Amino acid sequence: MKNCENCGSAQIEELNHTINEVAPMSDGKIVKNFQATRFICRNCAILSTAYNPEDRLLRYFREEYDVSDLTQNNRIIVKGKMFGKHDEIHEQTLDFFKDKESSLNDILEVACGRGELLVKLAKQNPKAQCLGVDPSLDANLEAKEKNVAFVSDYYHRDKFEENGRDLIVAHGFLNRIETYPTLKSFQKILRVGGYLSIEVAHLESSPFAPHIWDHSYTYSKETFLFYLRHLGFKLEKEMDCVSTTQYVLSLEKKSDEVLKLPLAFYEENLKMYNEHLKYWEKIKENVLKMNVKEKGKRISLFGAGLYNAVLLHLLDEAPSCVIDEFRTGDFNGLPLVDLAKATELKDEMEVALCIRRNSVDFVEGKLRESGIGTTVVC
Ligand SMILES: [Zn+2]
Numbered sequence: 001m002k003n004c005e006n007c008g009s010a011q012i013e014e015l016n017h018t019i020n021e022v023a024p025m026s027d028g029k030i031v032k033n034f035q036a037t038r039f040i041c042r043n044c045a046i047l048s049t050a051y052n053p054e055d056r057l058l059r060y061f062r063e064e065y066d067v068s069d070l071t072q073n074n075r076i077i078v079k080g081k082m083f084g085k086h087d088e089i090h091e092q093t094l095d096f097f098k099d100k101e102s103s104l105n106d107i108l109e110v111a112c113g114r115g116e117l118l119v120k121l122a123k124q125n126p127k128a129q130c131l132g133v134d135p136s137l138d139a140n141l142e143a144k145e146k147n148v149a150f151v152s153d154y155y156h157r158d159k160f161e162e163n164g165r166d167l168i169v170a171h172g173f174l175n176r177i178e179t180y181p182t183l184k185s186f187q188k189i190l191r192v193g194g195y196l197s198i199e200v201a202h203l204e205s206s207p208f209a210p211h212i213w214d215h216s217y218t219y220s221k222e223t224f225l226f227y228l229r230h231l232g233f234k235l236e237k238e239m240d241c242v243s244t245t246q247y248v249l250s251l252e253k254k255s256d257e258v259l260k261l262p263l264a265f266y267e268e269n270l271k272m273y274n275e276h277l278k279y280w281e282k283i284k285e286n287v288l289k290m291n292v293k294e295k296g297k298r299i300s301l302f303g304a305g306l307y308n309a310v311l312l313h314l315l316d317e318a319p320s321c322v323i324d325e326f327r328t329g330d331f332n333g334l335p336l337v338d339l340a341k342a343t344e345l346k347d348e349m350e351v352a353l354c355i356r357r358n359s360v361d362f363v364e365g366k367l368r369e370s371g372i373g374t375t376v377v378c
Pocket residue numbers: 004005006007008009041042043044045046
């Protein structure tokens with residue numbers, strides 16, 4: 001067994017591994033020929049994933065990952081209203097920095113995707129030099145704004161010099177890379193008083209965590225905040241993005257002590273992870289209890305996303321179709337139908353509704369309005 005990739009400790013314990021070399025991913029794809037094992041570290045409390053072969057996840061990102069806006073800008077529902085997650089995060093970020101133009105001369109965005117947010121920041125801060133780094137960028141991409149430059153590459157921790165940057169943005173990135181060493185590298189290249197804007201998924205809001213395999217590093221909110229405090233960051237703003245949390249922090253001082261968390265963090269993370277595992281056993285049981293065969297019906301699912309990728313992976317018998325209002329084609333081999341088509345088919349099927357908890361009422365109401373039999377299984 002190797003040491004923890006996050007803190008270097010040898011105290012790591014195995015949790016679970018992929019079933020039959022099949023792995024559901026956060027973009028909703030179910031990938032074959034994929035072997036991975038999850039571990040937890042007693043020292044830093046992180047949950048980490050080891051891949052076999054080691055470059056299997058990178059290969060997935062290069063060859064199979066869905067970077068479409070439909071997947072990446074996933075819709076979140078808050079108080080019955082639906083909106084694109086990225087749009088909302090961009091707005092909140094710009095709003096936080098709108099009166100800080102004079103202190104922002106040097107902005108770095110790591111994993112900037114197609115650079116939409118960076119361009120918006122560059123327009124808001126015309127005097128700032130803005131650099132975006134992302135391996136999926138077209139190497140010949142030239143920014144339209146004079147103060148923006150892009151580099152098509154992975155973020156290398158030692159590549160950036162200690163030159164006192166004013167703002168680092170790294171959204172949707174820290175679950176994919178050794179979290180603590182990466183935060184430490186951000187601390188190193190920021191100036192004291194500089195800002196960090198990050199967005200991560202926490203174990204609390206990731207009940208699917210045990211069965212999703214492309215989030216290589218996962219942790220509770222308290223664990224993550226411990227890392228940040230330990231490095232000298234102060235929380236300035238926090239935004240709940242439902243599936244993720246965005247934090248804006250300022251760097252108060254550059255602390256550099258050895259990372260060691262009280263054992264309670266490990267115990268809490270382990271407990272939460274095991275509860276998530278049980279949650280899926282319960283969901284599977286609820287689907288089996290639906291007894292649709294007696295009614296001459298078949299099970300169908302709602303939503304071509306990661307919840308149903310996990311459920312599909314755990315079920316022995318494939319459902320008839322997946323209802324989705326935005327996508328067409330197929331979902332891991334199952335036909336996708338829209339709500340109108342599903343309404344036509346309502347006598348032949350019943351929906352096993354498995355989605356994020358806070359979207360249940362909204363979606364269940366919609367299905368019932370269309371007369372589609374629905375059982376909430378999650
Ligand atoms: Zn560790």
